Amino acid sequence: MKKNLVKPNDHYRKVMVITGANRGIGFEVARTLAKEDISLVLACRNLVEGEKAKEKIEKESGNSQIKVIKLDLSSFSSIRDFCKKFDQSYQRLDVLINNAGIFTMDKGLTQDGLELTMGVNYFGPFLLTNLLLPFLEKSEEGRIVNVISGAYKRGKFNLENIRERNKTGFRAYSASKFALAVFTLTLSRKLKSKGMRVCVNAVSPGHVNSGMWDFNKWYAPIIRFFGKRSMIDVEQGAEPILFLAISEKAKEINGKYFNREKEEEIMFVSTEDQEILWGKSSKIVGLD
Ligand SMILES: NC(=O)c1ccc[n+]([C@@H]2O[C@H](COP(=O)([O-])OP(=O)(O)OC[C@H]3O[C@@H](n4cnc5c(N)ncnc54)[C@H](OP(=O)(O)O)[C@@H]3O)[C@@H](O)[C@H]2O)c1
Structure with missing residues (x-):
């Protein structure tokens, strides 16, 4: 039997x-959200690091509704396993924050043979979001926040060969x-046309002092310095991620890009090209 961490009529504790x-x-983002009455799922690739983060957040916030799922x-199989585990504990999802991402100078492939950066930053979130949509549909006010970067405007990929x-x-x-920005546009349009109350937006957090700049190249320390x-x-x-995830003011915002606090239209991509990317991506990640 399902363990109901979220009671069927509990509209107040969001997941x-x-x-x-x-x-x-x-x-x-998780640390700040934990201070609210929210059930949090920390989706982490390293369970030990995930549990450490959970412990710190729990201690600081007193929130006992935090779970780490690998x-x-x-x-793709890890993403599918995540969704199965999510399903075992939760009935609905209110907000999905696609935050994880990499910047690497290394040539690498994902476990499914895709170029690593495109795999982690785009195909992974594409599959995860699609698999979690049935849970988001059950939310009174579902939101998806895709963390992109101002660099998306210079992004190029070949629609004929996105692999x-x-x-x-x-x-x-x-x-x-760029692919994640187009996904934001396409998904928002598709959900609107189905009458679904799930908003999808993209956001750039700005130029942030984080581990993302610790890539392994001789000039990395110079860039950091x-x-x-x-x-x-x-x-x-x-801050801008939290705004899109929980602010009352953001609840009607849909299909937009936030360059930190500044709202912008996502760069124009024709519906035809959006559909080509969607179709090819669905095929690659193994969705119908
Ligand atoms: N920092 C900036 O200036 C900047 C600017 C624009 C956009 N962004 C975007 O902001 C988001 C957060 O970046 P950050 O600055 O916080 O970077 P970060 O400190 O390097 O953190 C990246 C997070 O992504 C996780 N991750 C990496 N590969 C993963 C995988 N295969 N599966 C699941 N999780 C994975 C990492 O987990 P591990 O600990 O296991 O590696 C880590 O938790 C990213 O999408 C990034 O592109 C950052």
């Missing part, structure tokens, strides 16, 4: 999933965030 919640901006966005493997660093990163002077801290980076 929220945050990916990459063990450190960086995701940890800060999620590795570079593996392309030869990118690394900024090219791969901006392409993956000069970059950190202009970087904001993780608390500030978390």
